[in-house]
């Protein structure tokens with residue numbers, strides 16, 4: 001850093017007029033930075049998510065309509081999350097492997113309706129298990145890592161064959177990225193991207209999502225034996241290093257706003273595409289504060305998204321993505 005001294009340097013000169021502020025702005029937000037998470041459901045599970053005002057669980061045809069709108073706004077990709085009825089869940093999460101299941105059908109429909117839109121799907125068992133965990137449980141209630149990875153690999157290949165562009169393992173089992181990459185190579189799927197939820201924390205900010213997919217009331221215990229301790233930063237870099245070595249193309253930090261230090265460290269350390277997920281609890285928090293009149297809603301949302309860019313995120317998963325892209329399209333935005 002150069003040495004600066006007042007009054008030769010008056011920092012406020014750069015801030016005095018709008019033209020200069022625009023010319024000295026270091027980071028910008030664009031629709032291409034955003035990924036829209038979307039929930040897909042059927043029957044009477046279709047409808048609003050109570051703890052996420054403005055968020056819908058959509059039937060496949062409505063999902064396709066929304067995907068077309070998202071694509072037209074310049075957003076490159078969506079992340080699809082299934083909501084299953086309790087009757088289709090069991091301890092082994094068997095419906096995750098159903099070739100006619102909700103996710104493969106949704107992938108096919110979206111790729112047919114909007115072929116250029118990137119389709120990202122979660123690889124994890126929690127929408128399909130009646131205990132709400134991302135993995136398989138042993139009799140004593142502990143997670144069986146390696147048995148889970150085998151099932152996840154089959155789930156991943158099923159989704160890749162259905163046309164998913166990006167597989168996003170969100171389960172935090174050890175070794176799953178390598179297993180997925182090996183299976184994709186064996187299946188001749190050399191172009192399928194892996195977006196690893198590499199640094200996913202055991203967070204209190206996932207509550208509304210678990211409401212949305214119906215895994216909250218069911219969840220027995222917590223996810224601290226596989227998701228990361230919020231106290232840890234170095235460990236995130238080790239997770240990311242492993243996933244990159246195993247074949248991840250992109251790595252994710254999750255949640256978002258409280259973990260921007262991890263985003264910055266990941267970008268600085270590895271220089272790979274880094275995604276950050278502004279999760280359901282962050283969405284609910286901003287919405288609640290805005291509804292209470294405590295925040296200027298649009299201003300707070302746009303600031304939160306821009307700060308991900310400043311921290312180093314190349315991609316931002318946010319439930320605000322489409323609305324932010326609409327705002328960015330306004331003249332003078």
Ligand code: PBG
Nearest residue numbers: 124126170205206209279280281
């Ligand atoms: C599950 C999964 C979760 C989210 C994305 N994938 C929840 C969890 O780990 O319990 C959370 C997303 C959000 O809160 O918006 N594998």
